[in-house]
Amino acid sequence: MATNGKGSIIISESIEQEMLDIRRHLHQYPELSHEEYETTAYIRERLEEAGIRISVQFPLETGIIAEVGGLQGGPVIALRADIDALPILEETGLPFSSRISGKMHACGHDFHTAAILGAALLLKEKEHELPGTVRIVFQPAEEKAAGAGKVLQSGALDGVRAIYGMHNKPDLPVGTIGIRSGPLMAAADGFLVEFEGVGSHAAVPEASIDPIVAAAHLVTALQSIVSRNVSPLDSAVISVTRLNSGTAWNVIPDTAVLDGTVRSFDELVRARVTERLSEVVNGIAAAYGTKAVVRWIQGPPPVNNDAELAEAARRTAERLGISVVTPKPSLAGEDFAFYQKHIPGFFAFMGTGGSKEWHHPAFDVDERALPISASFFAGLAIAELERFVAEP
Structure with a gap:
């Protein structure tokens, strides 16, 4: 992972292609909440191929926890992606449309997984320089608002300083990130x-x-x-x-x-x-x-972004040349909120363009947002580890 003169992270063509492959594979083989066995196995395979260690001390029936860094001790932060799909018959006409009738990644969790896995690959390139540990949470069952609870029960966030996540946003253009402190989702x-x-x-x-x-x-x-x-x-x-x-x-x-x-x-x-x-x-x-x-x-509580983490995210986005907007809060729910009841957390809206909203049978994302999202979360993880080391 390198940076250009403006501070933007340059992603190799091989990592860009890998993120595309991951996203499209997951899109073809969607699995519903609590059923993400093949999805989990696929993520595990990609992590193992990259030499990224898997945290066996935090067992999940579906979903997986991985780690990058920690070679020098230091603080622990977490990045989170959700991995489940929806019971919707796809109508996108994509060449990599769902091969499982009646099931579809109509909320973009395939995009989230590919982007955060891409961030993990970028962080792996800098592992020996990381002043702490980045724990990567591939969470099941977000659509049932049940997966975050399982991750918390596993102990995966014990001792973690902060957690960071995202949702794609069709009404924000590619190259834009929505950053807001306080309430973001309902x-x-x-x-x-x-x-x-x-x-x-x-x-x-x-x-x-x-x-x-x-x-x-x-x-x-x-x-x-x-x-x-x-x-x-x-x-x-x-x-x-x-x-x-x-x-x-x-x-x-x-x-x-x-x-x-x-x-x-x-x-x-x-x-x-x-x-x-x-x-x-x-x-x-x-x-x-x-x-x-x-x-x-009872569903998830509101997603309520920590003001200090939101400001840190804004600094990272601006440094990387990503256009920052203040998004309108969404009345959709998101079980990332359960993490924020446990530790400080920040949740972003990543611009992915598109004419259809979440849960529509013709929903899709602009894949050009994959490298932007991966570079943002990799850059944010590095900056936050350095900040926590300097401000223990």
Whole structure:
């Protein structure tokens, strides 16, 4: 790994080609959360070929932890990539489209893995000069918000000073990086509400306790939580995404079930919305004579970037000639947030261009962003190790 006169890292053609090969291979063979066995084996093979040591003391059923550096002792930092795919039928028409029907890297985790593996290859070239250890986390099950917890349980972040990660961003052009301190991505919680009433013939509604009426009122009433219980200076979203009830046009059913999601950037807002949603459900159930049960599916907390790490990332990007923008926060969730509850963390948006958003069947990334991303994270890792050595 070398630098030109402007401080940009020059990546060899062989490493650029390897990142392309890795990304395209992973794209052809996507695996869902908790099923990433072949993906893990493939990453292991590429690490072993490069002579990068694998940390067997942090076992994971899927996913893998590797290390570069540490030959001189020093601090430990971590880089993280997620490796799982989605249950989506691909419609990109790419020559390296998914060969597994109904499964697709529609969120760009193949890009993340290839770029961070590329950063590991660049760091390996400088291993004898590194004043500490860079732990590379290839994390499973991000889409289920479960993989970060498994990494934490393994002990892989014990003693780590800070962790750094990214997500591709289709609405940012290649050559751009989104850096923001504070909230970047939202807490993402799910809810399920079941109303229990009394069924009847549709022509005799007075003999029923209609759960559909209660559910319909709930859909409307939930919107008042954000407009009247959350400050206009804060942000939250409540979306009902499914409502199921009944089996026939002339029968009032016994039950109605709806579910949806709550997104927020602040833990106090998150707690307030959760509390109010349960209160509104119970109030509507009482008003219409039904019984109601609320079940919560707790997702990741907000991604909340450490201000000092964000400033360090900005310095690295500017030194490498990468255009820095302040991105709008995203209401999507990301389980990188669990790491930030444990140690300081920074999460970037890497510009990858593209006309389709995450989780779309025609989603793709501009592969020209691979060397930019790899050089950024390699450069950031070196700079942060040097900073932690100088400021213990």
